[in-house]
Amino acid sequence: MQKSIDMQELLEAIESSDSEKVPESLSGMFSGPMDRPIYDQGPAASQHRNPFYDPGESIFSQLLERILQGYALKLENEGEESSASLDILLDGVSDSVLIMSPSGKIIEANQAFFRTFGYQRSDLIDSPIYELLPEGYRAAFHQRLADFSMQGDAPRSATPDDILAFRGLLHDGSVVSMDCLLTAIQLGNEPAVIALIRDLSFDHALFQQLKETREHYVALSETITEAIFRLDDEFNIIFANSGVKNTFGWEREEVVHQPFSILFPPEVFAKHEGEFRKYFYVDDQDRKAVGLKRTFEFLGTTKHRGVAPMEMSFGNSKEHKGRTLTCVIRDITQRKTIERKLRHLAFHDKLTGLGNRDLFNEDMANMLANPEHDSSWRGCVLFLDLDGFKHVNDTLGHDAGDELLIETGRRLRVCLREHDTAYRFGGDEFVVVLSNIKDVSDGVIVAERILASVSDLYILRSKSKNSGSRVNVGVSIGVAIIPDNGATIEEATKSADIAMYCSKEEGKNRYTIYDPAVSAKATARWQMEQEMKTALGDGGFKLFYQPIVGADGKVRGMEALSRWRRTDGDQVPPSVFIPLAEESGMIIPLGDWALRRACYDTRRIHDRGFKDIYVSVNVSSHQFEQPNFADELESIVKGSGLSPSCLKLELTESTIMHDTKDAIERFNDIKKRLPGISFMVDDFGTGYSSLAYLSQLPVDALKIDISFVLNLAELQNEKVVNAIINLGHSLKLDIVAEGIETKEQWAYFSERDCGFMQGYYFLRPAPLEEVYALIAKEAKAEAIAAGNAASAKSPLTA
Numbered sequence: 001m002q003k004s005i006d007m008q009e010l011l012e013a014i015e016s017s018d019s020e021k022v023p024e025s026l027s028g029m030f031s032g033p034m035d036r037p038i039y040d041q042g043p044a045a046s047q048h049r050n051p052f053y054d055p056g057e058s059i060f061s062q063l064l065e066r067i068l069q070g071y072a073l074k075l076e077n078e079g080e081e082s083s084a085s086l087d088i089l090l091d092g093v094s095d096s097v098l099i100m101s102p103s104g105k106i107i108e109a110n111q112a113f114f115r116t117f118g119y120q121r122s123d124l125i126d127s128p129i130y131e132l133l134p135e136g137y138r139a140a141f142h143q144r145l146a147d148f149s150m151q152g153d154a155p156r157s158a159t160p161d162d163i164l165a166f167r168g169l170l171h172d173g174s175v176v177s178m179d180c181l182l183t184a185i186q187l188g189n190e191p192a193v194i195a196l197i198r199d200l201s202f203d204h205a206l207f208q209q210l211k212e213t214r215e216h217y218v219a220l221s222e223t224i225t226e227a228i229f230r231l232d233d234e235f236n237i238i239f240a241n242s243g244v245k246n247t248f249g250w251e252r253e254e255v256v257h258q259p260f261s262i263l264f265p266p267e268v269f270a271k272h273e274g275e276f277r278k279y280f281y282v283d284d285q286d287r288k289a290v291g292l293k294r295t296f297e298f299l300g301t302t303k304h305r306g307v308a309p310m311e312m313s314f315g316n317s318k319e320h321k322g323r324t325l326t327c328v329i330r331d332i333t334q335r336k337t338i339e340r341k342l343r344h345l346a347f348h349d350k351l352t353g354l355g356n357r358d359l360f361n362e363d364m365a366n367m368l369a370n371p372e373h374d375s376s377w378r379g380c381v382l383f384l385d386l387d388g389f390k391h392v393n394d395t396l397g398h399d400a401g402d403e404l405l406i407e408t409g410r411r412l413r414v415c416l417r418e419h420d421t422a423y424r425f426g427g428d429e430f431v432v433v434l435s436n437i438k439d440v441s442d443g444v445i446v447a448e449r450i451l452a453s454v455s456d457l458y459i460l461r462s463k464s465k466n467s468g469s470r471v472n473v474g475v476s477i478g479v480a481i482i483p484d485n486g487a488t489i490e491e492a493t494k495s496a497d498i499a500m501y502c503s504k505e506e507g508k509n510r511y512t513i514y515d516p517a518v519s520a521k522a523t524a525r526w527q528m529e530q531e532m533k534t535a536l537g538d539g540g541f542k543l544f545y546q547p548i549v550g551a552d553g554k555v556r557g558m559e560a561l562s563r564w565r566r567t568d569g570d571q572v573p574p575s576v577f578i579p580l581a582e583e584s585g586m587i588i589p590l591g592d593w594a595l596r597r598a599c600y601d602t603r604r605i606h607d608r609g610f611k612d613i614y615v616s617v618n619v620s621s622h623q624f625e626q627p628n629f630a631d632e633l634e635s636i637v638k639g640s641g642l643s644p645s646c647l648k649l650e651l652t653e654s655t656i657m658h659d660t661k662d663a664i665e666r667f668n669d670i671k672k673r674l675p676g677i678s679f680m681v682d683d684f685g686t687g688y689s690s691l692a693y694l695s696q697l698p699v700d701a702l703k704i705d706i707s708f709v710l711n712l713a714e715l716q717n718e719k720v721v722n723a724i725i726n727l728g729h730s731l732k733l734d735i736v737a738e739g740i741e742t743k744e745q746w747a748y749f750s751e752r753d754c755g756f757m758q759g760y761y762f763l764r765p766a767p768l769e770e771v772y773a774l775i776a777k778e779a780k781a782e783a784i785a786a787g788n789a790a791s792a793k794s795p796l797t798a
């Protein structure tokens with residue numbers, strides 16, 4: 001009987017946020033049916049279709065007919081069989097069936113009736129029905145019953161007007177909403193009323209649940225700031241939440257019953273309509289298989305803001321009226337703005353605002369893949385490297401250097417056509433791409449324009465110097481034509497880079513068009529530089545050590561010297577790869593690597609019991625002048641666990657003299673961070689150290705330049721060597737002589753009280769283990785000598 005509620009209608013009422021749409025037959029349920037007067041069946045109740053009660057061929061009329069037949073038989077025969085068949089008939093009905101006299105005396109009822117009210121059959125037969133009603137309902141029920149039984153004597157089909165709502169008083173004292181359908185009948189000659197009673201508590205519970213679900217749904221859809229729409233399969237909006245206002249600026253009333261297409265620019269809707277339609281019929285779990293995305297980005301039309309980027313997700317459902325599609329649409333303007341900003345940050349150089357290497361690669365890939373390019377198409381890559389940038393940076397400071405780069409970026413933009421682009425690859429390296437040229441002459445025109453523009457005077461206002469500086473720089477340019485000098489990104493950039501090398505080698509501040517015939521030397525150099533970049537990560541570099549001995553010939557320390565073997569097996573001397581590394585900037589990672597390796601290796605020697613051995617590491621001027629050099633050094637030394645007192649940094653005289661004030665500040669800073677660390681002036685005697693400065697420098701040792709030692713026989717050199725030794729002694733600095741190849745040279749320096757010596761005579765630069773073996777051998781010899789001396793003195797062995 002519970003089925004008799006029209007679920008469809010109920011669901012529709014629940015879904016509608018508009019209470020006017022709730023069918024009246026159900027509206028009481030929304031407001032609490034228990035509180036309504038019992039005979040409150042408005043005229044609209046008759047609209048409520050109920051297959052059970054319906055006039056005509058309703059289930060009830062059929063049932064009624066059969067009950068009456070059964071009863072007639074029972075009266076006629078009073079036979080066991082007919083009585084039993086009536087009982088079976090009544091008990092086969094799941095709702096309560098009751099036959100009573102017009103005065104309300106219960107004559108007969110089925111099992112369901114007794115079960116519902118909680119009584120035994122014997123308790124109720126011949127009792128008045130009113131005992132089963134709460135006090136306040138009895139009079140009204142009685143009246144209704146009397147009216148009803150007077151209406152006629154012939155059985156007739158029930159009409160919905162015959163349904164009356166009341167409340168039943170159960171045996172356990174609880175009061176339950178029910179409704180019943182009364183029909184006047186004749187039992188033999190006696191008038192009677194037959195009642196079909198439904199317990200509404202289940203319907204009420206179900207309804208309550210649906211009502212709560214509806215409230216949750218409404219609360220949810222109203223708290224969401226996104227727009228929610230439901231569409232019928234004609235793409236009409238049948239529901240919209242208040243988020244529509246927030247997202248599109250429309251009131252929900254303005255969009256409900258409108259076509260979905262009003263939310264899009266016409267071309268956008270036309271483009272996506274087919275795809276949208278698929279979401280109607282493909283269930284969520286099957287979307288991936290047919291290539292439908294979970295979310296959909298598009299441009300939506302707002303009421304006041306024109307078009308805006310939106311994101312939509314879909315959920316379809318089958319309903320009695322067909323399929324509907326629920327769309328949740330959010331405005332993603334803000335997200336898109338952030339994405340754009342992040343992308344800009346990721347693909348642009350912060351200083352100049354030009355694109356970076358990643359953007360260059362992306363743009364180049366797009367350009368090379370452009371389907372509109374036929375075989376006559378030509379592009380061009382120009383590689384640019386400023387001449388004299390380092391000097392500006394060193395003399396005027398980094399602010400001025402930055403300003404120079406910013407201004408160069410601006411000048412490059414001015415030199416280019418709309419479709420051509422400038423990028424900064426880092427440092428003073430710029431790249432220009434011409435997306436469409438007639439022939440090489442177009443590349444030449446741009447190169448000449450850039451040369452002229454960059455050669456113009458720069459006026460830099462460096463903050464640190466607090467005044468404008470007039471500066472001239474140049475630019476070395478390499479030009480490569482695509483696809484002639486390289487059809488891929490790698491080949492085209494390599495050719496332009498090599499051509500730029502040629503410009504540098506030929507005197508700078510010029511352009512060179514790539515020519516494989518004349519670029520052989522530059523190509524080899526370029527190749528080496530590229531290989532060097534990968535060698536550092538691939539273990540191509542090794543660190544060798546050369547012992548530094550005291551005047552007694554015993555090892556006191558060792559100098560770390562880098563070695564590079566190319567993949568073809570060639571050993572490249574430091575005199576070749578160090579300048580190349582300095583030019584390409586590779587010296588920074590290479591120098592850091594050597595420093596770290598040296599600290600860890602020396603720490604290993606200490607761990608083996610030789611805690612006094614020190615290591616001397618060469619530091620290039622580029623490395624030393626890095627703003628974060630002290631931080632990097634501190635972290636490496638502390639990370640290795642090496643005592644700073646066992647680390648000496650070798651800097652050339654020119655590095656220190658380049659900006660003595662700055663060098664002094666750096667030395668002092670480093671000494672504060674790493675107490676005990678020493679600084680040594682390498683290749684001393686070749687530069688122009690003034691005595692006045694040397695006495696102020698916080699350096700600890702001087703290393704006599706190898707050329708004086710190797711050519712000691714020349715009187716001039718001998719004089720210089722003696723002067724350096726005397727200077728060192730008077731300034732209380734250690735003196736190291738390197739390049740000791742002979743016993744005589746060793747003797748010469750030992751006699752002059754030169755504290756430390758280094759040279760092939762003792763050992764050539766060698767792998768760590770060889771140096772360690774020498775140290776261990778010396779220690780062993782010393783122990784044996786000490787043992788012999790001890791045993792010679794011992795009274796026992798005497």
Ligand code: C2E
Pocket residue numbers: 546560561562563573574575578591594618619620650682683706738739740741758759760761765
């Ligand atoms: P340097 O620092 O003055 O190193 C001494 C150079 O003299 C080394 O050359 C060493 O092998 C060589 N030498 C030592 N004893 C003798 C000898 O008795 N006779 C002769 N003829 N030569 C001797 P090497 O290893 O070729 O290094 C050359 C330069 O390269 C070094 O000069 C140093 O300035 C630079 N260098 C080497 N490794 C590194 C490094 O890791 N970083 C930096 N920044 N520079 C390095």
Ligand code: MG
Pocket residue numbers: 559618650682
């Ligand atoms: Mg050195």
Ligand code: MG
Pocket residue numbers: 682683703705706738
């Ligand atoms: Mg040296």
